[in-house]
Amino acid sequence: MTFLIQQTLLYAIPLMIVALAGVFAERSGIINLALEGIMIFGAFIGVLFVRLMSESSAFLAAKAAGDWLSLQGLELLAMLAAAVMGAVFSLLLSFASINLRADQTIGGTALNLMAPALVLFFVRVIANQNTLFSVDAASWFMIKRSTLGIERGTDLGFFGNTFLVQIYLATYICIFLFVILSIVLYKTRFGLRLRACGENPHAADSLGINVSKMRYVGTTISGALAGMGGFVYSLTTANCTANGDVAGFGFLALAVMIFGNWKPLNIAFASILFGLFKCIAAAYTSIDINGDGVFALSTLGISPHFYRMLPYIITLLVLAFTSKSSRAPKAEGIPYDKSKR
Amino acid sequence: MKKNDQPSLLRRDGTAKLLSSLISIVVGLLVGGIVVLVVGLTSDNISTSGALEGFELIFAGILSTGRDAAGNLTWGFNPASIGNMLFRATPIIMTGLSVAVAFKTGLFNIGAPGQYLMGTAATLFVALSIPAGALPGWLVWILAFLAGCAAGAIWGAIPGLVKAFLNINEVLACIMTNWIAANVVTWLFDSSNLKNVVESTKSGYIYKTTFGLVDGQYVAGRGIATPKLGLDKLFPGSQINAGIIIAIIAAIGMYILMNKTTLGYELKACGANRHAARYAGIRDKRNIVLSMAIAGALAASGAALYYLSGNTEFFWTTYQSLPAEGFNGIPVALLALNNPIGVVFAGIFMAMLRIVGLQLTNLTAYNEYITDVIISVIVYLSAFSLVIRMFLTSRKKRRAAEPKPEPEPEPEPPEEKATETVVEEEKGGDEK
Numbered sequence: 001m002t003f004l005i006q007q008t009l010l011y012a013i014p015l016m017i018v019a020l021a022g023v024f025a026e027r028s029g030i031i032n033l034a035l036e037g038i039m040i041f042g043a044f045i046g047v048l049f050v051r052l053m054s055e056s057s058a059f060l061a062a063k064a065a066g067d068w069l070s071l072q073g074l075e076l077l078a079m080l081a082a083a084v085m086g087a088v089f090s091l092l093l094s095f096a097s098i099n100l101r102a103d104q105t106i107g108g109t110a111l112n113l114m115a116p117a118l119v120l121f122f123v124r125v126i127a128n129q130n131t132l133f134s135v136d137a138a139s140w141f142m143i144k145r146s147t148l149g150i151e152r153g154t155d156l157g158f159f160g161n162t163f164l165v166q167i168y169l170a171t172y173i174c175i176f177l178f179v180i181l182s183i184v185l186y187k188t189r190f191g192l193r194l195r196a197c198g199e200n201p202h203a204a205d206s207l208g209i210n211v212s213k214m215r216y217v218g219t220t221i222s223g224a225l226a227g228m229g230g231f232v233y234s235l236t237t238a239n240c241t242a243n244g245d246v247a248g249f250g251f252l253a254l255a256v257m258i259f260g261n262w263k264p265l266n267i268a269f270a271s272i273l274f275g276l277f278k279c280i281a282a283a284y285t286s287i288d289i290n291g292d293g294v295f296a297l298s299t300l301g302i303s304p305h306f307y308r309m310l311p312y313i314i315t316l317l318v319l320a321f322t323s324k325s326s327r328a329p330k331a332e333g334i335p336y337d338k339s340k341r
Numbered sequence: 342m343k344k345n346d347q348p349s350l351l352r353r354d355g356t357a358k359l360l361s362s363l364i365s366i367v368v369g370l371l372v373g374g375i376v377v378l379v380v381g382l383t384s385d386n387i388s389t390s391g392a393l394e395g396f397e398l399i400f401a402g403i404l405s406t407g408r409d410a411a412g413n414l415t416w417g418f419n420p421a422s423i424g425n426m427l428f429r430a431t432p433i434i435m436t437g438l439s440v441a442v443a444f445k446t447g448l449f450n451i452g453a454p455g456q457y458l459m460g461t462a463a464t465l466f467v468a469l470s471i472p473a474g475a476l477p478g479w480l481v482w483i484l485a486f487l488a489g490c491a492a493g494a495i496w497g498a499i500p501g502l503v504k505a506f507l508n509i510n511e512v513l514a515c516i517m518t519n520w521i522a523a524n525v526v527t528w529l530f531d532s533s534n535l536k537n538v539v540e541s542t543k544s545g546y547i548y549k550t551t552f553g554l555v556d557g558q559y560v561a562g563r564g565i566a567t568p569k570l571g572l573d574k575l576f577p578g579s580q581i582n583a584g585i586i587i588a589i590i591a592a593i594g595m596y597i598l599m600n601k602t603t604l605g606y607e608l609k610a611c612g613a614n615r616h617a618a619r620y621a622g623i624r625d626k627r628n629i630v631l632s633m634a635i636a637g638a639l640a641a642s643g644a645a646l647y648y649l650s651g652n653t654e655f656f657w658t659t660y661q662s663l664p665a666e667g668f669n670g671i672p673v674a675l676l677a678l679n680n681p682i683g684v685v686f687a688g689i690f691m692a693m694l695r696i697v698g699l700q701l702t703n704l705t706a707y708n709e710y711i712t713d714v715i716i717s718v719i720v721y722l723s724a725f726s727l728v729i730r731m732f733l734t735s736r737k738k739r740r741a742a743e744p745k746p747e748p749e750p751e752p753e754p755p756e757e758k759a760t761e762t763v764v765e766e767e768k769g770g771d772e773k
Contacts, residue, residue: 033512092721096721096724096725100725100728101725101728102724102725102728103724103725105449105512106449106675106720106723106724107721107724107725109451109671109720110717110718110720110721110724111717111721113668113671113672113713113716113717113720114713114714114717114718114720114721116713117710117711117712117713117714117716117717118710118714118717120708120710120713121376121707121708121710121711121713121714122380124708124710125380125384125386125706125707125708245661245662247661248516248520251513251516251517254513255513255517258510258513303528303531303532305524305525305527305528305531305660306524306528308524308660309520309521309524309525312517312518312520312521312524313517313521315513315517316503316509316514316517316518316521319503319507319509319513319514319517320503320507320509323507323508323509323510324507324508
C-alpha cells in the first residue's frame with residue numbers, strides 16, 4: 001500500500017502542477033497547448049543545471065561531507081531554473097498569441113515540436129547521445145532515513161514510511177505551490193482580474209484592467225509551472241534524465257484540467273485518479289494491494305499493453321461523460337481585439 | 342494608376358499567401374543556420390570552418406555530394422539524395438493532405454501519427470499474411486493498401502465521432518487515440534508471428550514486404566514491393582519508387598474533391614461556420630465524421646506506401662514513440678496553406694530538410710535534430726502567417742492609395758535566399 005501511494009504520488013504531482021499551469025493560461029484566455037513542450041524544455045534545463053552543478057567543487061565538497069541540506073537546496077535551485085526557463089520559453093507563445101493574435105493551437109503545436117527538437121539537438125551536442133544523464137542525482141535528492149538522521153531499518157509506522165522517507169522534497173513543494181496558487185487565483189483581487197480576462201475581456205478592459213498584460217502574466221505563470229513540473233517529472237519518474245520526451249504528460253495534464261472543470265480541487269482529485277492509472281500501467285507487476293505477497297494484477301494475465309493504454313482510454317471515456325457539463329473559460333482561444341464587441 | 346483594374350501578380354491574395362510561406366521558410370532556415378553557427382562557435386569540439394560548413398549544408402545540403410580527398414565539401418547534382426528526397430516525401434505528402442483536408446473542415450487533425458500507425462499495422466498484416474503465390478502480387482499490393490486505408494479511416498473517424506456527437510475537443514481526442522494506437526499496434530505485433538527472425542541481426546523489426554509466406558516460413562524475394570517504373574534508373578542509388586506518383590495523384594484527387602464537388606463544398610462550409618452550414622441544410626455531424634475518416638485514410642495510405650516499398654522495415658515496439666511522419670503532416674499542411682497541390686511541394690521541401698539533416702549527421706559534428714528545429718520555427722511562423730499577409734497587403738494598399746505614381750513599390754522578391762531548386766519549384770506550383 002505504501003508503495004502504491006508513493007508511486008501514485010510520483011505520477012500525480014507533476015500532472016497536478018502542470019494542470020494548474022494550464023488553468024492559469026486558460027483562465028486568462030490563452031489555450032496553452034504547449035504544456036508538453038514546456039515540460040520537455042523544463043526537464044532539460046533542470047537536468048542540465050544539476051549536471052553542471054554536480055561537476056562544481058562546492059557540490060562535490062557538500063556531497064562528500066554528507067551535507068543533505070545543500071543537496072536539497074540544489075534540487076530547489078534546479079526547480080527554479082527549470083521554472084524560469086519554462087517561463088521564458090512560454091513567452092514565445094504569449095508573443096504569438098497576444099501581440100500577433102496568432103492561432104493559439106498552432107502556436108502551441110509549434111512549441112511542442114520545437115522543444116524536443118531543440119532539446120535533442122543540444123543533448124546530442126553536449127552528451128553525444130540521445131539522453132542527458134546526471135549520474136545518480138535522483139538518489140542524492142531522495143529523502144531517506146539517513147537524511148533525517150534516523151537509524152537505517154527503523155519502522156516509522158504507516159504514515160512515516162509513506163510520507164516521510166523514500167520521497168522527494170519537490171513533491172511537497174509542488175503541493176504547497178498548488179495550494180498557494182489556487183488561493184491566489186480564487187481569493188485575491190489579482191486572481192479575479194486574471195479570470196475576468198478569460199471570461200469577458202471587454203468588460204475587464206472597460207474597468208481598467210490591462211488585458212494583454214494579464215494574459216502575459218497568466219501564460220508566464222503557466223510556463224513557469226509547466227517547466228518546473230517537467231523537471232519534477234523527470235526527477236521523480238525518469239531518474240533525472242532528459243531525452244526530449246515526457247510521454248504525453250503535458251497532454252494528459254490538459255485532459256486532467258478539462259476533467260477537473262478548470263477548478264483546483266477537482267483537478268487535484270482528477271490528477272490522483274490519473275496518477276493511479278499511470279502507476280498501475282508502470283508498475284502493475286509489483287503492486288501488492290493488501291500486503292499478502294500476491295501481485296494481484298499480474299496474476300490476472302492481462303497484457304501489459306492493456307495497462308499501458310488504460311490511462312488514455314480512461315481519459316477519453318471520462319471526457320465523453322463530462323464534456324457536456326464542462327464549462328471552459330468563455331473567451332479562451334479568442335485573441336483579444338479592443339474594437340470588437 | 343489605371344492598371345489597378347486588373348490586379349498585378351504581386352497584388353493578388355495568392356501571392357501574399359505564397360510570400361508569407363516563403364518568408365516562413367527563409368526565416369526558419371536562417372534560424373537553423375544561426376543555431377548551428379552559434380553552437381559551432383561556442384563549442385570546443387567544433388571548429389569555425391566546421392560551423393561554416395554546417396551553415397552551408399543547411400541551405401544547400403541536397404546538392405552535397407560528400408567530401409573529396411582533401412576533406413572539403415563537394416557540391417553537385419546528387420541523384421541518390423534527390424531520389425531519396427522524393428521517396429521520403431511520399432508519406433509526408435499523404436499525412437500533409439490528411440491534415441490539410443481536416444483543416445478545411447475546421448478540424449485540427451493531430452491524430453495523423455495514430456492513423457499512420459494503424460495503417461502500417463493493417464497493411465503489413467495483409468501483405469505478410471497472404472501466402473506467396475496464392476494471389477497475384479499486384480492484387481496483394483492493392484488489398485494491403487486498401488486495408489491500410491480502411492484501418493486509418495476507422496481510426497480517424499473516432500475523434501470525428503466524439504467531436505460531432507459528444508463535443509470533445511478533437512485535439513485531445515486525437516492525442517489520446519494516438520497513444521492508444523501506439524499500444525494497440527505494439528500489442529498486435531507482439532502477439533503476431535510477423536517478427537523478423539530470418540534477418541535477426543536487429544531485433545524488434547517486422548518482415549519487409551518483399552518476404553513471402555512459403556509453407557509457413559518467410560522467404561526473402563517472394564513477397565511484394567511497389568514497382569519502380571524506371572525511376573530508379575533516373576535516380577540511381579536511391580530508394581525511389583512509384584509511390585511518389587500515387588501521392589501526387591492523390592493530391593490532385595483531393596484538390597478536385599475539395600474544389601469541384603458538392604461534398605468538398607459541404608466540408609468547407611462546415612469548416613467556415615458549422616452552425617450556418619447546418620442552417621443551410623448541410624449535415625454538419627456527418628461531414629465532421631466524414632472529414633476525419635478521409636483524413637485518417639490519407640494518413641494511413643502514406644504508411645501503406647512507405648512500408649509496401651519493400652525496402653523499409655517497421656520497428657514494432659512503438660508504444661513509447663509516435664511516428665514523426667504523422668506529426669510532419671502538420672507543418673506541411675500549414676506551409677501549403679491547406680492547398681492540396683501546395684502540399685506536394687511543401688512535402689518535398691520537408692523531405693529535403695530531412696536529407697539535409699542526414700547530410701549534417703554524416704558530414705559534420707552536428708545532428709539531424711536541427712531539421713526539427715527548422716520545421717518547428719516554420720510552424721511557429723505560419724501560426725501568424727495571417728499577420729504577415731495582412732502586413733503585406735496593408736502596405737500595398739497604403740502605397741496604392743498614395744497619389745504619386747510609384748514604380749512597382751513591392752517588397753523585394755525573396756529569390757536571393759532561395760538557393761535550392763525545391764523552393765523555386767514550390768513557387769511555380771502555387772501560382773497555378
